Amino acid sequence: MKVMRLKILLLAWGLGFLALFGLLAFVAIFISNEEDSTGSDGLIGDGGSISVSADVLKHQPMVEKYAKEYGISEYVSTLLAIIQVESGGKLSDVMQSSESLGLPPNSLDTEASIQQGTKYFADLVRSAEASGVDGNAVTQAYNYGGAFIDYVAKRGKQYSFELAQSFAKERSGGSKVTYTNPIAVKKNGGWRYLYGNMFYVDLVSQYFTSPQFDDEIVQIVMDEALKYEGFPYVFGGDNPSTSFDCSGLTQWSYRKAGINLPRTAQQQYDVTEHISLSEAKPGDLVFFHSTYNSGTYVTHVGIYVGNNRMYNAGDPIGYADLTTAYWQKHLIGAGRIKQ
Structure with a gap:
């Protein structure tokens, strides 16, 4: 839990x-x-x-x-x-x-x-x-x-x-x-x-440990994101005081590693290099369409953590299995942040 x-x-x-x-x-x-x-x-x-x-x-x-x-x-x-x-x-x-x-x-x-x-x-x-x-x-x-x-x-x-x-x-x-x-x-x-x-x-x-990543930047991002595991999803939320929506969580967490992402899931998709999920590495973003009616193609984003899993602002914030029918139905693919 x-x-x-x-x-x-x-x-x-x-x-x-x-x-x-x-x-x-x-x-x-x-x-x-x-x-x-x-x-x-x-x-x-x-x-x-x-x-x-x-x-x-x-x-x-x-x-x-x-x-x-x-x-x-x-x-x-x-x-x-x-x-x-x-x-x-x-x-x-x-x-x-x-x-x-x-x-x-x-x-x-x-x-x-x-x-x-x-x-x-x-x-x-x-x-x-x-x-x-x-x-x-x-x-x-x-x-x-x-x-x-x-x-x-x-x-x-x-x-x-x-x-x-x-x-x-x-x-x-x-x-x-x-x-x-x-x-x-x-x-x-x-x-x-x-x-x-x-x-x-x-x-x-106390018996749970944060996942460890070889990449220092990814570790910084995840160390920050994991602070909010269990927080509720809040539409428009972009900081710990309000809690987060999906792109608010990614923007906040990556900023801690010195990476500035735009605010919305669609905008974050637009500035990444588009790759298939099979090519994704921990720290890449994962994008989804039609999870709700937002007027944009991309409606949800999460952080890929490996083994077909992501960490995202669901409700509550936490891990999700990308092989489930729901996520497969809405999956667009992964995005690699250009640095």
Whole structure:
């Protein structure tokens, strides 16, 4: 879910977590998590690299099996990150999903835990899609329960830490508990409300890492663009204060690397060297037609990141799979910026 990447400043805590569970090292893996919605306004899955322990990684085949069964293959890395948070891959009930069945904690064996945890997460994804709620709310709801989806839906449909905090406050009656996790220390001075874990999105997100590119300019562009993953699409938006539309995001991100693009998708198409998608490299732009009635041929643009994937201002901002029927129907091709 969006969102959801390694917080560099918290890496030391992550290593400490490993030591607590007796883990010797993290294993960096790449899992292709691609959008499987039919349009640019669907719930976007997470993407990029994820650092999890070897004990968690060994559960990947079973996670993939049940993610496929329940139709959420694009969330495999999120599920693995949840395992890292819940058990470090060490306990039998690796996803701590017994309670979602009304059972006492640690009642399930490993496969039953993964099956139930994945099914529960899939149910939350469906609920979020129906309510128009973003992916981070789904991740928090894995800890809080499905009522959090409705809570966010009634308050702007976009997850925020403030919403997670207010939900916990209401459910706990304002009761607090000391909590020494560095995330809690950083955000709340070392306490949280006595209901669930209002830092759950941060705990899961810290295991995600930004994709790395060989080209320095592309890395600068993506480092900037990824700051806004999970932000809503805003027509006419061209800066972090307003959020972004598609060409506003590309213009803003490339400007950080010293490249000035014109404002609209059509104008950006006009100033690039037109190439086929098969020739595209990370950092090229990808263009689409007829995604809405704008009076121009080119109506949408994204940043190509390799492996038939792009990063774009959908709703919310995030990754998308260019091989899906929707994008193939509207694809024009790629464009290389002339320098």
